[in-house]
Amino acid sequence: MSVKESKPNLTVSQATDITGRLFGLTVSSIRPLPSYDDQNFHVVSSEGGQYVLKVMNLADSQNLPLLEVQTHTMNFLWQRGLPAQTAVPTVTGQLMSLEEIDCGFGVQKYLVRLLTFLPGTTIAQVTCTPQLLYEVGRTAATMDTILLQMEHPHLRALQRENFIWRLASVPLLEQFLSVLDGDPLQEVVKKVIEQFKTRVVPKLNSFRKCINHGDFNEQNILVEPDGPSSYRISGILDFGDMSSGYFVFELAITIMYMMIKRPRPLAVGAAVLAGWESVIPLNPEERDVLYLLVLSRFCQSLVLAHYTVLQQPENEEYLMVTARPGAQLLQLLWETGRGEVEKIWFSGAAEFIQNSLRTDGVNN
Structure with missing residues (x-):
């Protein structure tokens, strides 16, 4: 099944009907939101609430244990003070529902959830001060630390051995390298993959394990004004790339995405790292691979975006939103x-x- 066939393609009318039937809401307005391989709608109900109707792609819809863990994770974090999206129960009290829908490829089963719509704007749209980047690093580390306490009968579903977006899956990029034929960066990507195999893979046991959000990017973090010239994090979105991983993986992914479209991209890592280490300082082995892991995530973004554009050429603008500036940063x-x-x-x-510390001393 191609990516194109797997991605849902509901009409606004179908989405409206599902929202009413499953969740008992009267839709006053509904509009599609950009997405990678699922389908999202922003829903405003006559009852007064705002939501995101999320329809999972066919491939992920078949993995119910994984989706149960993702849904549980969002609620778990929210209950512990982090601003994660949470799932709204159906009229029968379920947090997700497998629905038979015809998206043009015959009737198929797609998993549907209604998520809370969080306030704020994506961090990509604001000027990131070092203090805000510090908060991003601190929030990422706090999130992974909280998830160490989480229990669920399907936690094993997060192993996701061959999931292409896991940072541990960088060697799997070799099968897609032809999408960069003619691109001078192809050689860089090859070298990064080789270094990953020799410097990261043998050392995995020396990194501390955790559950990774895996996609703590500039589109998945929402912020709200906090005073005249600062922002606070108001939302954490999209747990679809969750997997078993390592603390240093989350940090590398976060640094990489925070560098996108920043005027001083190399300086970004310092503030994110400071925030991260205020919660969980890196050990020497983790510090030793951080640079290589950030490079590795840029390579994943570049290769997989080019590959997906071949499957979904009509979605190129959204698919390349990170990969285009990411190529220059790589x-x-x-x-x-x-x-x-x-x-x-x-x-x-x-x-x-x-x-x-100096500022705190002055303020105190």
């Missing part, structure tokens, strides 16, 4: 080199903490 990181980048990140993080 080049920048690679050419700057590990030593210089690590100096910027690690020295910058230490300096950030020192400055914060």
